[in-house]
Amino acid sequence: MANDTLDALPLAPPPQRSAPLGDERLRAAIDDTLTAFLRHECTTLESTDPALRPFAALARDSVLAGGKRLRPTFAHWGWRGVAGAGPADEPVLPAFAALELLHAFALIHDDVMDGSVTRRGRPTAHQVLAAQHTGAGRAGPADRFGTAGAVLVGDLCLVWADRLLARAEVPATALLAARHCYDQMRVEAIAGQYLDVLGDAEPDRWSVDRALRVARLKTASYTVTRPLLFGAALTGGGAAVAEAYQRYGDAVGEAFQLRDDLLGVFGDPAETGKPAGDDLRTGKPTVLLLLARRLATAAQAAELGRTGSPGEIDRIAEIVADTGAVAVVDAMIDNRVSAALAALDRAPIDGSTRAALSALAVAATQRRS
Numbered sequence: 323m324a325n326d327t328l329d330a331l332p333l334a335p336p337p338q339r340s341a342p343l344g345d346e347r348l349r350a351a352i353d354d355t356l357t358a359f360l361r362h363e364c365t366t367l368e369s370t371d372p373a374l375r376p377f378a379a380l381a382r383d384s385v386l387a388g389g390k391r392l393r394p395t396f397a398h399w400g401w402r403g404v405a406g407a408g409p410a411d412e413p414v415l416p417a418f419a420a421l422e423l424l425h426a427f428a429l430i431h432d433d434v435m436d437g438s439v440t441r442r443g444r445p446t447a448h449q450v451l452a453a454q455h456t457g458a459g460r461a462g463p464a465d466r467f468g469t470a471g472a473v474l475v476g477d478l479c480l481v482w483a484d485r486l487l488a489r490a491e492v493p494a495t496a497l498l499a500a501r502h503c504y505d506q507m508r509v510e511a512i513a514g515q516y517l518d519v520l521g522d523a524e525p526d527r528w529s530v531d532r533a534l535r536v537a538r539l540k541t542a543s544y545t546v547t548r549p550l551l552f553g554a555a556l557t558g559g560g561a562a563v564a565e566a567y568q569r570y571g572d573a574v575g576e577a578f579q580l581r582d583d584l585l586g587v588f589g590d591p592a593e594t595g596k597p598a599g600d601d602l603r604t605g606k607p608t609v610l611l612l613l614a615r616r617l618a619t620a621a622q623a624a625e626l627g628r629t630g631s632p633g634e635i636d637r638i639a640e641i642v643a644d645t646g647a648v649a650v651v652d653a654m655i656d657n658r659v660s661a662a663l664a665a666l667d668r669a670p671i672d673g674s675t676r677a678a679l680s681a682l683a684v685a686a687t688q689r690r691s
Contacts, residue, residue, distance in 0.1 A: 345678075348391075348394075348395060348398055348411075349391050349395075351411070351412075351415055352391050352394045352395075352415065352418060352419050352422065353386070353391075355415045355416060355418075355419040355486075356385060356386060356419050356422060356423070357386065359416070359419070359482070359486050359489075360381075360382045360385060360386065360482075363378075363482055363485075364378040364379065364381075364382050376454060377471065377474075377475065377478075380447055380450055380451070380475055381426075381475045381478050381479055381482075384426050384429070384430055384447055384475060384479065385422060385423060385426045385479065387442060387444060388442035388443070388444075388595070389422070389425070389442065391422060392545055392546075392549075392686065393421035393422060393424070393425055393544075393545060393549045394418035394419055394421050394422055394549070395682065396545070396546050396549040396550050396553070396571075396682070397417070397418045397421055397549040397550070397552050397553035397556075398411065398418050398553060399550070399553065399675050399678050399679055399682070400549060400550035400551060400552065400553025400554045400559070400567060401414055401418075401553035401554065401556050401557050402553075402672070402674070402675050402678075403553075403554065403559075403563065403567075403669070403671035403672060403675035403676075403679075404553075404554050404557045404558065404559040404560075404563055404671070405557040406672050407672060407674060409557075413490065413491035413492060414490050414491070414492060414553075414556050414557075415490075416486050416487065416488075416489035416490045416491075417486075417487050417490035417492070417497075417500060417552070417556055418553070419486055420483045420484070420486040420487035420490075420504075421483070421549055421552070423479050423480070423482045423483035423486060424479070424480065424483040424504075424507075424508065426476070426479040427476045427477070427479040427480040427483065428476075428511060428515070428544070429441060430446075430447045430472055430473075430475055430476035430479065431472075431473065431476045431515075432515065433446040433447065433448065433472070434446075434447075434448050434469055434472050434473060434476075435515070435519060436600075436604070438596070438600070439597075440595060440596055440597065441595060441596070442595040443592075443595035444595070446472070447468075447471070447472040447475050447476070448465075448468035448469050448471070448472035449468060450468075451467060451468040451471035451472055451475075452464040452465050452467060452468030453468075455467040455468065487500075487501070487504065490556065492556050492557075496555065496556050496557065496558060497556070499555040499556075499558075500552050500555040500556045502555070503548055503551050503552045503555050504548075504552055506548065507543060507544055507548035507549075507552065510539045510540075510543045510544060510548070511539070511540060511543070511544040513539050514536050514537075514538075514539030514540025514541070514543070514544070515540055517532075517535070517536045517539065517540070518536055518540055518606075521533070521536065521606070521607045522604065522605070522606055522607075525605055525606070525607040528607035528612060529612065530609055530612045530613060530616070533607060533608060533609045533612055534576060534609060537575070537576050537579035537580070537609070538572060538575065538576060540579075541575050541576070541578055541579035541582070542571060542572050542573075542574070542575020542576050542578070542579065543571075543572075543575065544575075545575050545578055546570075546571040546572075546574045546575040546578065546686075547567065547568055547570075547571025547572055547575055548571070549571075550567040550570070550571050551564055551567055551568070551571075554567060560670075562669075562670050563669060563670055563671060566665050566666065566668060566669030566670070566671070567669070569661070569662070569665035570662045570665040570666055570669070570679065570683070571662075573658040573659070573661040573662035573665065573683075574658065574659070574662045574682070574683045574686060574687065576654075576658050577654070577655045577658035577659055577662070577683075577686075577687040578686050578687055579609075580609060580610075580651050580654055580655050580658075580687075581655060581686075581687050581688070581689060583601065583608040583609055583610040583611075583651065584610060584648065584651060584652075585689075585690070585691070586599075586600055586601040586606075586608065586610075587599060587601055587602055587610060587639050587642060588639065588643075588648075589690065589691070590690065593690045593691040594690070594691045595691065598635075599635035599636075599638075599639060602635050602638050602639060602642075603635060609651060609654075610642065610647055610648070610651050611626075611642065611647075613645075613647040613650050613651065614626060614641070614642040614645045614647035617645040617646050617647055617650070618641070618645045619645075622641050622644065622645055625637065625638065625641050626638060626641055626642070655687050658687070659683050659684065659687055662683045663680055663683060666679055666680060666683075
């Protein structure tokens, strides 16, 4: 997607806040599918050795405790847009739910890499395991045990995702096409995550364009675009649908990440489930921070140079706002939502899907958590 073209679009009026992400029936169906699957998998794992019970429980809770179910939701509408209103979705629910297990894998590993202490208002997996290690009086460093165990919990969720995907009741050709999309999504997410880690290691060499490239790989593709294409593949979607989904997904996914950048600095921890100012504390080269540095006066730039100092977080956040970077990012979000809605207008999909994806574009990019 040509970002310079997107950002040259006339500003759309600020979208109105919509209903919560997705519909409750779909979310309940996804959760029921996950709960039944995880109950069976955890029981099987625990039967191997009783010591695996807390390990299995942590993996289960990492999946079921909160979350927006965005990826299954986009996959559902990607499928429904091609399948139409007639077919029941029960045969394909395992495929949609598998994306939530993939997401759990990514979040657990991301928390380890970032050293995050909370996720969705709860201790992260490596923190839970470290506390269990200390409480049991085990030998060796608790943090090393926590890190090693969390990596394995994430790996387990990835294996479970493959296993659940295989349960989808669709023709073999459709499952093969969906599997190709699923594999590509995983490769892109891992590539984006590596670039994210690299950016933390060399922030002075990062640019806004590169930060947006990371957003496309790590967030846009993995959160919106590939789930939509994955859903369409499950029912044989054609090239015209794929092109529309690609344009819509890239735009909404980038806007989603830009909103995440804003929430990472100015979000309410009670709503985001994460400490405020985390990105400033670590000096992560987000689009927001890179724009702030570009727009800053000499005096502001000197203060922004203290990014990463825990005692300076509130002041640095104030400077970021004063540079005008927040307004620029808000405009970038609005432009991307406008581009996404324009792509939907031309998409050969049914009306209910167009309406649902329009609402999701607004809800996903105007959220507070």
